[in-house]
């Protein structure tokens with residue numbers, strides 16, 4: 001594979017954009033080398049600026065669950081754009097998407113649209129604090145809820161890669177209200193709630209984690225969290241930016257059988273355009289301005305183009321729920337194939353999987369939290385990443401990420417991916 005034009009474009013981008021990218025994880029810092037500049041994409045395939053065709057396993061970090069340039073979504077956006085792009089006034093399509101999302105997801109009555117997952121999670125925490133009149137939150141090491149100050153404490157995803165899980169610029173005043181626990185460690189949460197009795201507004205969690213690789217909660221942990229929050233009057237926030245409308249119509253709440261108090265969304269809900277959202281029962285959501293005291297706003301929130309992409313995407317998923325099973329089957333097939341190949345090589349590895357999320361870790365320790373995820377051998381991961389890329393397989397450029405399969409992937413694509421791994425010498 002030749003990447004000359006991507007490298008030239010990256011050199012130029014760095015003159016005008018910090019680090020040459022608009023989101024750090026795209027810069028390949030965790031794996032080395034220059035990032036790939038994509039020209040266009042269709043279905044399961046990326047076409048880069050050097051004319052290479054790549055099988056895509058990040059699907060824009062989750063949104064493109066049905067594949068790139070999915071006709072119904074593209075047509076909806078084109079039709080809407082011809083009637084104007086933004087008005088700063090309410091439009092019917094916002095209500096249409098809100099009604100559909102509320103009908104698909106359990107335990108929510110109302111939803112507020114924003115422009116990113118970060119905004120959704122940031123707003124959800126403010127709402128929880130306003131609703132409970134308490135200040136502190138508990139998050140989990142390795143979970144990533146976007147780049148709002150309160151969350152950049154032992155954050156996952158790109159924040160880990162850049163060794164700045166506690167980013168400069170986050171004040172002590174902010175950091176003191178964010179308490180940390182290890183994922184899957186209910187005792188740690190109990191200890192924190194006891195030591196901060198009556199002061200904790202919310203616990204925010206990725207119900208299936210995807211920012212330290214893919215990590216599945218134990219039943220005891222996730223059900224125990226729900227019970228603890230109910231007992232202590234703490235708002236349980238499920239950050240479903242990754243899992244929402246990906247694991248099932250009703251996301252992780254449906255699949256795990258655990259109801260959160262506030263749920264945040266992003267990625268799939270926007271069909272590839274910038275949409276985030278947060279939702280809850282009426283009694284909580286009505287605390288939001290303009291009817292309630294908790295302020296939250298956005299010029300492009302509910303943008304008609306973004307709403308049209310989201311409505312087309314969720315309509316497809318709502319009408320064809322078998323896609324979730326199809327995706328889970330493909331992910332299981334890929335898991336089994338990769339496991340078989342790696343088992344025949346002299347390398348320690350773990351493969352975590354849930355629904356259409358998967359991650360590969362080069363360690364002999366089961367990966368159940370940030371600490372065990374960080375034990376992965378990154379040199380082996382780099383060899384894996386670049387070895388696969390050289391054969392036209394585009395994987396997440398960091399061990400602290402998850403694969404997001406799209407349903408445009410064929411079983412031939414999966415076989416080609418498994419075969420490519422055969423050629424890598426560890």
Ligand code: KE4
Nearest residue numbers: 023061116117118144145146157241242266
């Ligand atoms: P955004 O602000 O990037 O739309 O969403 C933040 C966010 C919130 N919650 C979860 C569970 C998330 O995974 C994310 C963002 N995910 C990363 C991928 N790990 C986005 C990729 C990037 O940062 O460029």
